[in-house]
Amino acid sequence: MTDNQQRPIPGATPDGSTYYDANAKAFFAETVAVDMTPLYARFLAHLPPAAAILDAGCGSGRDTLAFRQRGYALTALEPSAALARLAEAHCGLPVAVLRVQDIAWQERFDGIWACASLLHVPLAELPEVLRRLARALKPGGVLYASFKYGAGEREHGGRRFTDLDEAGLAALLRAVPELTVVETWTTADRRPGREGERWLNSVMAKRAEPIPRTSELPYR
Template sequence: MSVNYYNNNAQEFYNGTVNVEMQSLYNEFLPLIPKGGAILDAGCGSGRDTLAFKSQGFRVHSIDASAELAQLAEALIKQPVEVTTFQQFSASVQFDAVWACASLLHVPFDELPLAFSNLAIPLNEGGVFYCSFKYGDDEVERNGRFFTNLDEARLNSILATTSLTAQKLWITGDLRKGREKEQWLNAILVKG
């Protein structure tokens, strides 16, 4: 259901997210990755983060479930975006890190263990996995998009079924103008 929203509203979503300042989150994530390392941008959306990572010398493989968004991202990042879901994704290469910024929240709660596990398969041992969810303990639908909201307890219950453990959890306000009051749960996970 969310994929249809993004296919139908790709340009509007792209315009609203491509220039959001993300440096505060990059500062938590990028120092944990080897110089020139490989990052999986899981749910790359506009391609904003892929572009930022590439500009700092990282190798990035980008995926998104929306074919329309993938097209817009490809034009920005000047490389292909693989159209696939987290549950169907399969990699033939290994990654030093996974970046899933505000993307896994569209996966139903009962499918999140599979999505996390699947994305962690190509992650190197000791690799880092960043994810973020709107803060809460429910599932909601808004304007044609489905959201799974997580708090620390719900995230930890999912991680217990995977090869990932939480290294750091923190809460931030939304980085988009006018949405600062919306709370986000951010997590740095480690495969081990």
């Protein structure tokens, strides 16, 4: 069996928190200095000055700090308690230990940044997670999300992944009429030595008046 084939991982959790609790320091060191400036520009172009941003799955706190330094008002969450502690020390803000499946804000944020975080949510749970994120956005607010480019669900190295391509994202959003795609694009991984890995990036906007919801996934 290869690493890319699906297989059960003892102790793996849907949000990856067990993995990140055990590997928090290594993950922090690997990701905290990665330059995400080009992705910030695509997201922030849709936000007003001093906008309220939720960093949903903040990891090392890298992006929370970057947005804070640019004058935005940040709220951060991270499901791994160990990683949340490191993120707090790095960004200088409290980080709630919380899963995206459990958020309950209503029209609180101008923008939500979900960089490489929703990819750990099981596919069957993604429609409801996206609805929760949409409810947390103010009218006209935007959501940025990124997924490893591909199709389907898999487990690798103690974490589960939901991979998406353009068709998969379109299928997913048919069950989430609260959101509409503003732009979608692919990028290479920005970590040194991993440039061969591809990512699907999307900015989605909250509709003023959602269209009727279609049937929940089937996906593909």
